Amino acid sequence: MVYFFFYPKTIAVIGATSNPKKFGNAVTINILKNKDIQSQLYLISHKSKEILGLKCYTSILEIPEHIDIAIILVPAKAVDGVIEQCIEKKVKGIIIITAGFGEINEEGKKKEQEIAKNCKEAGIRVMGPNCVGIQNLDIGLNASFIQAAPPGKISMISQSGSFGCAMFYAMASQNLGCSKFANIGNNIDVSFNEILDFFNEDKNTEIICIYMETITDGRVFLKTLKDIVLNKPIIVLKGGRTAYGMKAASSHTGSIATNYKMLKTSINQSRALLCENTSDFITALKAYSFLPLPKGEKIGVLTNSGGSSVLFSDKAEEFNLRLASFSETLIDKMKPYLISLVKFINPLDMIGVADKEQYYNVTKLMLEDPGIDIVVACVVIPPFLEMKSDEHYRGIIKAWNDTKRIKPLITLIMFAEEFSDIRDHSKKENTTIFFTPHDAAYAIKILIERMKLLVKSRANQKF
Amino acid sequence: MVYFFFYPKTIAVIGATSNPKKFGNAVTINILKNKDIQSQLYLISHKSKEILGLKCYTSILEIPEHIDIAIILVPAKAVDGVIEQCIEKKVKGIIIITAGFGEINEEGKKKEQEIAKNCKEAGIRVMGPNCVGIQNLDIGLNASFIQAAPPGKISMISQSGSFGCAMFYAMASQNLGCSKFANIGNNIDVSFNEILDFFNEDKNTEIICIYMETITDGRVFLKTLKDIVLNKPIIVLKGGRTAYGMKAASSHTGSIATNYKMLKTSINQSRALLCENTSDFITALKAYSFLPLPKGEKIGVLTNSGGSSVLFSDKAEEFNLRLASFSETLIDKMKPYLISLVKFINPLDMIGVADKEQYYNVTKLMLEDPGIDIVVACVVIPPFLEMKSDEHYRGIIKAWNDTKRIKPLITLIMFAEEFSDIRDHSKKENTTIFFTPHDAAYAIKILIERMKLLVKSRANQKF
Numbered sequence: 001m002v003y004f005f006f007y008p009k010t011i012a013v014i015g016a017t018s019n020p021k022k023f024g025n026a027v028t029i030n031i032l033k034n035k036d037i038q039s040q041l042y043l044i045s046h047k048s049k050e051i052l053g054l055k056c057y058t059s060i061l062e063i064p065e066h067i068d069i070a071i072i073l074v075p076a077k078a079v080d081g082v083i084e085q086c087i088e089k090k091v092k093g094i095i096i097i098t099a100g101f102g103e104i105n106e107e108g109k110k111k112e113q114e115i116a117k118n119c120k121e122a123g124i125r126v127m128g129p130n131c132v133g134i135q136n137l138d139i140g141l142n143a144s145f146i147q148a149a150p151p152g153k154i155s156m157i158s159q160s161g162s163f164g165c166a167m168f169y170a171m172a173s174q175n176l177g178c179s180k181f182a183n184i185g186n187n188i189d190v191s192f193n194e195i196l197d198f199f200n201e202d203k204n205t206e207i208i209c210i211y212m213e214t215i216t217d218g219r220v221f222l223k224t225l226k227d228i229v230l231n232k233p234i235i236v237l238k239g240g241r242t243a244y245g246m247k248a249a250s251s252h253t254g255s256i257a258t259n260y261k262m263l264k265t266s267i268n269q270s271r272a273l274l275c276e277n278t279s280d281f282i283t284a285l286k287a288y289s290f291l292p293l294p295k296g297e298k299i300g301v302l303t304n305s306g307g308s309s310v311l312f313s314d315k316a317e318e319f320n321l322r323l324a325s326f327s328e329t330l331i332d333k334m335k336p337y338l339i340s341l342v343k344f345i346n347p348l349d350m351i352g353v354a355d356k357e358q359y360y361n362v363t364k365l366m367l368e369d370p371g372i373d374i375v376v377a378c379v380v381i382p383p384f385l386e387m388k389s390d391e392h393y394r395g396i397i398k399a400w401n402d403t404k405r406i407k408p409l410i411t412l413i414m415f416a417e418e419f420s421d422i423r424d425h426s427k428k429e430n431t432t433i434f435f436t437p438h439d440a441a442y443a444i445k446i447l448i449e450r451m452k453l454l455v456k457s458r459a460n461q462k463f
Numbered sequence: 464m465v466y467f468f469f470y471p472k473t474i475a476v477i478g479a480t481s482n483p484k485k486f487g488n489a490v491t492i493n494i495l496k497n498k499d500i501q502s503q504l505y506l507i508s509h510k511s512k513e514i515l516g517l518k519c520y521t522s523i524l525e526i527p528e529h530i531d532i533a534i535i536l537v538p539a540k541a542v543d544g545v546i547e548q549c550i551e552k553k554v555k556g557i558i559i560i561t562a563g564f565g566e567i568n569e570e571g572k573k574k575e576q577e578i579a580k581n582c583k584e585a586g587i588r589v590m591g592p593n594c595v596g597i598q599n600l601d602i603g604l605n606a607s608f609i610q611a612a613p614p615g616k617i618s619m620i621s622q623s624g625s626f627g628c629a630m631f632y633a634m635a636s637q638n639l640g641c642s643k644f645a646n647i648g649n650n651i652d653v654s655f656n657e658i659l660d661f662f663n664e665d666k667n668t669e670i671i672c673i674y675m676e677t678i679t680d681g682r683v684f685l686k687t688l689k690d691i692v693l694n695k696p697i698i699v700l701k702g703g704r705t706a707y708g709m710k711a712a713s714s715h716t717g718s719i720a721t722n723y724k725m726l727k728t729s730i731n732q733s734r735a736l737l738c739e740n741t742s743d744f745i746t747a748l749k750a751y752s753f754l755p756l757p758k759g760e761k762i763g764v765l766t767n768s769g770g771s772s773v774l775f776s777d778k779a780e781e782f783n784l785r786l787a788s789f790s791e792t793l794i795d796k797m798k799p800y801l802i803s804l805v806k807f808i809n810p811l812d813m814i815g816v817a818d819k820e821q822y823y824n825v826t827k828l829m830l831e832d833p834g835i836d837i838v839v840a841c842v843v844i845p846p847f848l849e850m851k852s853d854e855h856y857r858g859i860i861k862a863w864n865d866t867k868r869i870k871p872l873i874t875l876i877m878f879a880e881e882f883s884d885i886r887d888h889s890k891k892e893n894t895t896i897f898f899t900p901h902d903a904a905y906a907i908k909i910l911i912e913r914m915k916l917l918v919k920s921r922a923n924q925k926f
Binding site: 100147318 | 486489608629700
């Protein structure tokens with residue numbers, strides 16, 4: 001069980017310091033940033049007597065309480081001695097943040113094996129070495145030297161701490177948020193699989209994502225994915241897919257070469273979602289975080305920009321999506337809201353004059369139509385006719401709210417990243433925006449795939 | 464010749480209005496926004512006597528001067544009469560912004576043919592109908608109803624006006640700029656080819672990009688691309704690549720189905736760059752706008768984030784790029800700047816502690832190294848150790864400046880879109896940033912392709 005790593009009653013930071021140029025300071029500050037933190041924090045430092053008002057101990061052995069997790073930040077050569085003390089103290093788990101082990105050379109690899117062996121014998125679980133730490137945003141715990149992730153419902157394992165750090169920037173800008181974050185670095189004890197199992201059982205985790213560079217026990221990993229994926233969506237990004245990438249990964253986390261083609265086949269079979277690039281990885285998180293699964297595959301598209309719906313239609317076909325045919329009933333209902341130039345085919349091009357009211361009414365009619373399962377509202381923000389840059393988006397979201405958000409509504413607002421009014425409204429309404437035709441179509445593709453997976457699994461259960 | 468469309472001495476707006484809810488108002492306002500506009504503007508309106516201080520005429524025939532271009536915004540049914548007057552007035556060119564012709568039905572197509580025929584007989588050139596107008600940012604002319612593009616050196620033909628409009632948002636956010644913009648809509652007279660020829664001769668145009676949905680004279684178009692491409696890079700995005708896309712395009716600009724596979728082969732043979740999605744289209748514009756062509760293919764990579772350089776290495780191999788081997792000389796030069804944990808292999812992972820000085824020195828050494836043709840500086844912005852979020856980027860750009868920007872320097876700053884300090888510095892220094900491994904690798908791929916194209920063409924010339 002790795003639960004206690006994320007819900008520690010007591011934490012010892014070994015290698016705490018008041019020097020802001022050291023990671024031992026960053027971790028201490030990050031934990032203490034949350035004034036209401038429930039975990040009791042103990043600092044161990046050779047140089048300081050007090051840091052941020054907290055008394056420092058010179059050894060973990062001096063601490064009167066039992067310690068759940070010890071976070072080690074001392075230099076590599078001092079790690080051994082510190083671990084001995086942790087064993088004597090009978091801590092439950094250790095996070096070794098210190099780098100300079102298996103990712104450096106064979107000697108480092110040996111040292112890791114020793115540490116793993118000793119801790120295993122003592123019944124102590126280990127994360128790291130060469131990691132940034134862990135986070136549990138549900139209890140406001142940032143036990144890492146990177147910034148706290150925005151809180152939310154995604155739980156992430158990243159084999160690269162800096163990738164996690166970068167992802168938090170991306171997540172913050174896309175209104176995405178984390179429940180738990182683990183960076184297990186060189187990965188000498190606690191495995192991906194154990195953390196995945198914990199994420200699966202964790203109530204606050206609704207979506208799981210993984211950045212991995214190597215996998216040590218492939219068969220168990222793939223079985224774990226299979227077990228979880230019907231319960232929660234899992235999104236995987238693999239670094240080291242190519243010879244160049246693997247060489248870089250081996251120097252990064254001491255990873256062993258993986259046959260990506262085989263891994264890809266296996267992950268696809270497990271029905272976890274394997275992304276080939278970072279953009280799709282983020283798009284997948286957005287889709288699963290903000291959109292309900294569709295009941296069917298038929299897509300209705302409305303737009304004020306022919307070009308953007310043409311580009312979306314191309315991507316839709318490239319992803320094997322299906323555009324709906326509008327029924328006569330739907331056409332009759334839409335007609336009163338549209339000007340005479342509009343042709344009633346899907347995508348519905350309402351032309352540049354289309355305003356908030358038209359977007360509201362037509363989006364709503366499509367969302368209510370039994371022949372449409374998914375609605376794509378494309379917008380190019382009109383810089384004319386005194387229209388407000390966010391009015392179309394407001395109309396669209398109002399229609400979604402008024403239909404209780406039952407169907408997935410994809411808003412494709414072309415290149416609108418810099419429109420803060422739209423971004424603000426999106427945040428306030430807890431919705432997401434796609435900025436390119438590719439991203440919008442990809443989001444739909446994976447929602448449909450997941451819907452089909454769940455339908456099939458339910459059907460199997462019935463037999 | 465279509466030169467006069469972009470440098471008109473006199474413009475008549477037919478259908479000018481003081482009603483801000485009409486496109487005739489938007490075009491008038493947009494032209495007059497530039498107080499120093501050199502083109503003489505005449506307004507023709509049935510309702511207003513004066514708009515924005517400018518006298519209105521009731522017919523183009525009343526205007527005492529010769530008219531270079533007449534911009535028509537009257538309702539579709541009034542277009543015929545207005546064109547008759549333009550013919551009588553012997554204007555040089557007409558831009559029909561009014562929609563409701565070939566994109567609507569067969570009757571509209573017939574009407575277009577009539578207009579084309581009548582104007583041809585009178586020696587008048589026509590752009591449109593169903594377009595947003597044209598822009599020449601070099602002289603501050605925005606003769607369209609969309610916002611003026613940011614000024615720059617890219618010239619764009621877009622068959623979709625709204626795609627142009629969206630592109631201007633993207634360009635503004637990426638420090639890109641336009642020299643000329645033409646949206647020729649249903650494309651009944653002035654062809655892509657003529658505008659491309661003009662862009663080729665135009666001194667301010669350094670890069671050409673095209674959004675197209677249909678092409679009427681394929682052979683001439685491909686010959687035009689071939690003729691230009693050694694002189695200026697041409698980037699093409701095709702809407703209507705699939706059956707769904709073509710159906711949407713046909714309703715949008717009355718486009719005829721194109722066999723995309725054949726077109727793709729032909730465009731690739733012409734050596735223009737065909738992009739499969741909008742992100743690559745923008746990445747290509749960034750690469751050609753801000754980066755010199757490399758002299759060779761060998762890439763040197765530095766990073767503070769193992770994960771990002773692993774992901775970049777994967778993309779590099781996927782795009783058939785070549786990572787350099789560091790020479791002993793380079794390694795000896797770099798050593799003094801790096802901590803002992805660093806392994807001297809490419810990508811060079813300087814680890815999270817790397818600061819501005821290290822980025823400056825190592826980037827400079829790689830830029831100066833004869834064994835490296837292209838430098839990729841990867842950064843994950845460190846949220847720790849009191850580092851400033853833009854310091855690495857500043858170090859990188861200083862190194863580029865100090866080496867006179869001779870080699871292409873690709874800055875890959877993972878998911879840094881929201882860091883305004885970095886964005887501001889990038890704008891001030893007239894540089895570009897790539898935010899994902901895919902985009903960085905794609906930029907290099909197309910720079911190398913273009914380098915090879917030019918080398919080959921020069922070699923051929925010598926024989």
